[in-house]
Amino acid sequence: MAHAHSVLDFQSFSSQTLSAAEVSLIESSVEQFGAPLLLLDCDVIRSQYRELKNALPTVTLHFALKPLPHPAVVKTLLEEGASFDLATTGEVELVAQQGVPAERTIHTHPIKRDSDIRDALAYGCNVFVVDNLNELAKFKAYKDEVELLVRLSFRNSEAFADLSKKFGCSPEQALTIIETAKEWNIRIKGLSFHVGSQTMNPQKYVDAILTCKQVMEQVVERGLPALSTLDIGGGFPVSYSKHVTPIDEFCVPINEALNELPETVHVIAEPGRFIVAQAMMSVASVMGQAEREGQIWYYLDDGIYGSFSGLMFDDAQYPLVTLKQGGEYLPSVLAGPTCDSIDVIAENVMLPQLDNGDLVVGRMMGAYTSATATDFNFFKRAQTIVFNEEAAAQERMIG
Template identity: 35%
Template sequence: MELTELIRSAAKKLETPFLVIDTNYVKENYSKLRNSIKNVEIFYAVKANSHISILETLRDLGSSFDVASKGEIIKLMDLGISTKKISFGNTIKKEVDIKFAWDNGVEYFAIDSEMEVEKIARNAPGAKVYGRLSMSSNDSDWPLSGKFGTDADHLIEILKYAKRKGLKPYGVSFHVGSQSYNKYKWKEAILNASEVFEKLHKEKIDLKMLNLGGGIPVKHTKPVPEVEEIGEIINESINEYLGWVKGLRVLSEPGRSMVGNAGIIASRVLLRSRKGTQNWVFLDTGVFHGLMETIENFRYEIMVEGKENAETINMTLAGPTCDSVDTIYDEVELPINIEYNDIVYIMNTGAYTSEYATNFNGIEPIKVYTITELEKLIQDEYVLVEEKI
């Protein structure tokens, strides 16, 4: 997302921290994905950012949605989104949530264990289930292997068990890892998925759906493959390994790639100090108020207002709370002359920031504004920054 004069002006006049969202980027990302993967059906992963403006934008574009809970289903239903366009992609579901989803028309449920099959069979008899394959995700910034999915042989047995329990084995899903830098991971995953399709076909169970999950990266501090490049690999791999499947449905569950570049966080420096030989800078936002992913060293691009070309030195960047976990980066290059009240922009932070924010220490969660809201606030000369009142 471009750092515009509107955002700069807002950061100077409004109380920070805040996240600004521009849904024009969401529209562009949706269009790129639709045009890059042949016949793809997009199921936006609501967990990435459930702001109403994003959900309404995607609804109006015709998107479907991937959910993780009853709460997300209700939020979509309240926006007039049909439950026929919702997939319950969490493999660890409460039975009451399964029943609520089924009773309200959700048809698709993810599984990766026998017990989950049993829970769905009890509460959503006849539902369509898709099994999640585990994937090595060493080429990603946010690995998802271990907790989710299972190996191909086990997944085959799980889907056969699902059929015996009265459910409809419907497809295979995977996730190559969030913010994946290796476009060939999708080729590897599709090849693995094809093994499940082929072996079940021999046992007269014909799967109909391939769910590509998420993982398409957003540009931060390292080069990333473009969605068009990833789409080309996906299209070739589906044709090579699953071209024999009649009427195959291809789903994608973008989260970060749909909204990551649609947001910028504006923050301010609360304190600069020295501890031993290390310089520390503390912001008014941190791990507990939007930047949780940095605890795994997820690297965002950081800009300081008016000091973009200044000499830099290595510093420690931290948040405002009374918890040592609230350390954003142990080492990051910041302007040597960064000081109290400087405005700091954390770029391309539209995904997994406001959703993770808490009120820990009694500090309010990060505010969220759309571009339209920001324009109105500036015109109305809303709340001035506390230090300047």
């Protein structure tokens, strides 16, 4: 099972401090619930949602459940007025359980089983995504119930996850799908795209928006029904260890491009990581230690197969900090608890001398951590503890 993955480096530990309030919260949580833990702060969810909403004032935000499908996240965003982006029956069930009105959802998986379509329709979600004729044909049986978005592909080698490699079609293919849909009496509502996760250059969105504008114009030129919706996807960047452009600045050129669209076009987006990455901290404790080849190995009760799964599946460089500070710093390794040699979180890092039971905290642990964690080796995944689930009273009054 030994294969390469990205481990955290010394940069991940630099300039990281915890406030007295955070230390108190971490210690009291571990005292009450044990370790490992994930501490989810709903106030950060609210703040991130509002920040993106302010940066994209004309866009309806559909939170993508994939990075953190937690009931508290859904409940918090529902109260904020958010809409939701669903891709599976499990996600449909989660939003239904939290009382999300079906009209505030879209189903964006480009490839679906018939049961996936039926489950979403039974809930009341009737907007779906297609990117090929095979998928379009699945909707013949539901043509009186559905509205479809055609997903275009815009390759992005700079993004961590180039989602247009796996999904999306060319503008020419999109026009063929839209013409065929008219023949089959299936309603095409609009277009969609996703420029890729952690997209650092807003020009990628601009280029995609302007291409979609051209396709919309060609649709009208061909005498097809005008399109009313554009889904600009997600991928808005957050800062792990590298600086990223503040979201209000990042979205300026995107808004300028959106202003080129006809006023009749409703624009939606599917943010995921941007909303939740910053909202969760991980807390792991030292299970044991050993000296190997001049470095001290600390074995934690959480690792690659648990909350740090993003080191395998994601591009995250989680900032880490130890609660114990000061004293001599020694070259160290942080390893996870499983019996697999790949389960290493960070190598060649300078840490103070830690004792068994000491705590190591990870920041920016909200996206693609608990969502992709496993119970491998029967090590139970970290328990998620939710804070600030109720908005402050004055905020509820304002809202």
